Amino acid sequence: MTVAQTIEAKLRQGLAPESLTVIDESHRHVGHAGHRPGGESHFRVEIVSAQFAGKxxxxxxxxIHALLAEELTGPIHALSLSTQTPDEKIP
Known part of the structure; x- marks a missing residue:
């Protein structure tokens, strides 16, 4: 399983999102700290979950960091997050 697949599986299981997009942006960070050949180090996550209501x-x-704690100490160098509830979702 790739890092992106692991991120998606853990977030789906832990937050039951209405929508979830995991984007590997590692190619944009070539030459920067934490970049690894083959990518899978820098990610952007866009997630809509009712579990964010009131938070x-x-x-x-x-x-999200609690769900991805293991990955954040290893393969993930950078994680950009966009978190919304279904009511906040931009059409």
Whole structure:
């Protein structure tokens, strides 16, 4: 399983998102710290989940970081997050 697939599986299981997009942006960071040949180091996640309701931006990020704790200590060097509830979702 790739890192992107692991991220998607863990977030789907932990947050039951209405929508989830995991984008490997490693190619944009060639020559920067944490970049590895073959990518799978820098990711952007766009997620819409009802479980974010009533939570601040920081609380939402902490929820995701808790689910991805193992990956954040290893293969993930950078993680950019866009977190929304279904009510906040931009059409």
């Amino acid at each position: 601040s931006r920081v609380e939402r990020q902490r929820m």
